[in-house]
Amino acid sequence: xxxxxxxxxxxxxxxxxxxxxxxxxxxxxxxxxxxxxxxxxxxxxxxxxxxxxxxxxxxxxxxxxxxxxxxxxxxxxxxxxxxxxxxxxxxxxxxxxxxxxxxxxxxxxxxxxxxxxxxxxxxxxxxxxxxxxxxxxxxxxxxxxxxxxxxxxxxxxxxxxxxxxxxxxxxxxxxxxxxxxxxxxxxxxxxxxxxxxxxxxxxxxxxxxxxxxxxxxxxx
Amino acid sequence: xxxxxxxxxxxxxxxxxxxxxxxxxxxxxxxxxxxxxxxxxxxxxxxxxxxxxxxxxxxxxxxxxxxxxxxxxxxxxxxxxxxxxxxxxxxxxxxxxxxxxxxxxxxxxxxxxxxxxxxxxxxxxxxxxxxxxxxxxxxxxxxxxxxxxxxxxxxxxxxxxxxxxxxxxxxxxxxxxxxxxxxxxxxxxxxxxxxxxxxxxxxxxxxxxxxxxxxxxxxxxxxxxxxxxxxxxxxxxxxxxxxxxxxxxxxxxxxxxxxxxxxxxxxxxxxxxxxxxxxxxxxxxxxxxxxxxxxxxxxxxxxxxxxxxxxxxxxxxxxxxxxxxxxxxxxxxxxxxxxxxxxxxxxxxxxxxxxxxxxxxxx
Numbered sequence: 001x002x003x004x005x006x007x008x009x010x011x012x013x014x015x016x017x018x019x020x021x022x023x024x025x026x027x028x029x030x031x032x033x034x035x036x037x038x039x040x041x042x043x044x045x046x047x048x049x050x051x052x053x054x055x056x057x058x059x060x061x062x063x064x065x066x067x068x069x070x071x072x073x074x075x076x077x078x079x080x081x082x083x084x085x086x087x088x089x090x091x092x093x094x095x096x097x098x099x100x101x102x103x104x105x106x107x108x109x110x111x112x113x114x115x116x117x118x119x120x121x122x123x124x125x126x127x128x129x130x131x132x133x134x135x136x137x138x139x140x141x142x143x144x145x146x147x148x149x150x151x152x153x154x155x156x157x158x159x160x161x162x163x164x165x166x167x168x169x170x171x172x173x174x175x176x177x178x179x180x181x182x183x184x185x186x187x188x189x190x191x192x193x194x195x196x197x198x199x200x201x202x203x204x205x206x207x208x209x210x211x212x213x214x215x216x217x218x219x220x
Numbered sequence: 221x222x223x224x225x226x227x228x229x230x231x232x233x234x235x236x237x238x239x240x241x242x243x244x245x246x247x248x249x250x251x252x253x254x255x256x257x258x259x260x261x262x263x264x265x266x267x268x269x270x271x272x273x274x275x276x277x278x279x280x281x282x283x284x285x286x287x288x289x290x291x292x293x294x295x296x297x298x299x300x301x302x303x304x305x306x307x308x309x310x311x312x313x314x315x316x317x318x319x320x321x322x323x324x325x326x327x328x329x330x331x332x333x334x335x336x337x338x339x340x341x342x343x344x345x346x347x348x349x350x351x352x353x354x355x356x357x358x359x360x361x362x363x364x365x366x367x368x369x370x371x372x373x374x375x376x377x378x379x380x381x382x383x384x385x386x387x388x389x390x391x392x393x394x395x396x397x398x399x400x401x402x403x404x405x406x407x408x409x410x411x412x413x414x415x416x417x418x419x420x421x422x423x424x425x426x427x428x429x430x431x432x433x434x435x436x437x438x439x440x441x442x443x444x445x446x447x448x449x450x451x452x453x454x455x456x457x458x459x460x461x462x463x464x465x466x467x468x469x470x471x472x473x474x475x476x477x478x479x480x481x482x483x484x485x486x487x488x489x490x491x492x493x494x495x496x497x498x499x500x501x502x503x504x505x506x507x508x509x510x511x512x513x514x515x516x517x518x519x520x521x522x523x524x525x526x527x528x529x530x531x532x533x534x535x536x537x538x539x540x541x542x543x544x545x546x547x548x549x550x551x552x553x554x555x556x557x558x559x560x561x562x563x564x565x566x567x568x569x570x571x572x573x574x575x576x577x578x579x580x581x582x583x
């Protein structure tokens with residue numbers, strides 16, 4: 001039996017309660033619920049996981065469709081796949097979500113400073129070294145190579161300051177599908193935290209996951 | 221839950237009175253604007269400089285402290301929110317407990333309070349309003365202070381709270397800053413009022429769990445500090461756990477004290493059933509907001525279950541105190557508090573490190 005629920009307009013905890021009532025009936029094999037807030041999506045994902053259900057989320061513009069299925073109705077192979085995707089969906093924890101994205105590997109560009117190498121005189125040659133990094137990023141962007149992620153740490157986070165010359169090329173890379181992330185502690189240290197969108201702020205755990213999952217790491 | 225209206229109250233039988241929490245979107249401190257949004261809102265405000273203002277807005281202190289004389293300063297704070305429970309008297313008590321807490325978190329004592337009240341006299345009988353105010357006033361009296369007045373407006377959403385004035389000797393003021401590397405972090409009360417209040421609204425709490433929740437929500441934060449100051453234990457830094465959750469408030473302490481911190485999950489106390497409830501999706505919106513605001517400062521050394529981290533970000537209403545003491549004082553602090561039947565645990569410590577950074581470990 002498949003059930004459909006329209007939970008739009010309801011506030012927490014109502015969507016969870018109504019869905020729980022439906023899935024408590026073992027005869028219901030699948031539930032499709034419409035909700036209109038991210039909080040309700042995440043709460044329904046938690047509910048599904050606690051009940052051992054496979055859960056799928058689709059964004060439909062102004063709202064979301066959450067589909068929950070009982071696992072026993074699928075073949076063994078599917079089940080294994082679903083456990084995997086179910087985990088990815090329900091781990092809303094940013095770190096694990098990002099870490100699971102990182103599983104893809106690919107080429108990761110790791111920039112733990114805001115220069116390309118280091119000149120012979122640190123202070124005098126800084127501008128040159130910094131500009132060289134800008135050229136490096138622009139060359140990557142135009143080369144057709146697509147890194148899976150660009151990770152910024154320590155003074156490297158200055159590259160994503162909207163006032164920096166490198167800001168534009170990082171935006172272009174991001175628009176092209178590269179994940180561009182900056183270390184939160186570092187942003188905080190350099191006073192840039194309010195200037196960077198939250199979804200691009202990450203932590204050391206995720207940075208490590210990306211580095212370990214990478215097929216190759218470029219760090220000029 | 222059952223409402224506890226006085227019997228003499230005349231209720232128009234033709235009119236159905238809605239539950240007090242019926243039009244509330246987010247409960248208690250979960251109704252707070254998230255930290256990252258608040259930072260953007262406050263960014264453009266003029267910077268204030270006054271040599272007598274002893275607190276700084278950038279340290280996100282619990283209350284403002286203004287020095288009047290060498291040995292006397294006034295503490296001011298304001299806190300209000302929509303109903304967290306349907307019983308109006310209990311709601312008043314909880315809101316007052318929460319508002320008074322900011323005075324205690326600065327190490328002060330409250331003397332005077334003014335009520336802030338938004339209420340719709342079309343939707344609810346006047347007796348409901350009277351009960352809310354009575355609950356608040358009774359709690360203020362219990363704290364040794366008085367409600368000297370207030371301000372009320374007609375509003376579609378019920379809101380109640382207090383602006384509280386307290387006094388303190390500036391030399392004894394407790395702030396978010398001042399913790400030293402190696403200091404132990406002590407927390408009073410249990411975590412999980414955000415999840416529990418949501419479960420209460422969903423009518424998922426058993427009778428004993430409700431009683432436990434209400435008792436925690438109406439317990440004033442005055443006693444831990446009184447007990448410790450009588451024993452002359454030196455408290456280095458103090459705050460209360462409210463809307464930003466455990467992680468958010470420890471983050472503020474670490475930033476203000478220029479240290480990092482380690483939280484030991486196995487030493488935390490949780491309200492009954494709230495881990496299970498969070499696992500099933502009873503997680504308040506404020507918890508997700510806190511996670512978004514603070515997660516980049518946190519590293520989980522071990523892979524913790526999602527419901528545990530949810531509780532670390534759970535917005536607390538009338539939560540307990542967090543304070544820093546020298547490691548040699550830990551045993552004495554816990555003994556003194558336990559002897560007075562004050563719930564307290566040693567939940568971690570401050571360390572030299574990157575300011576604002578928090579490690580979360582299992583043990």
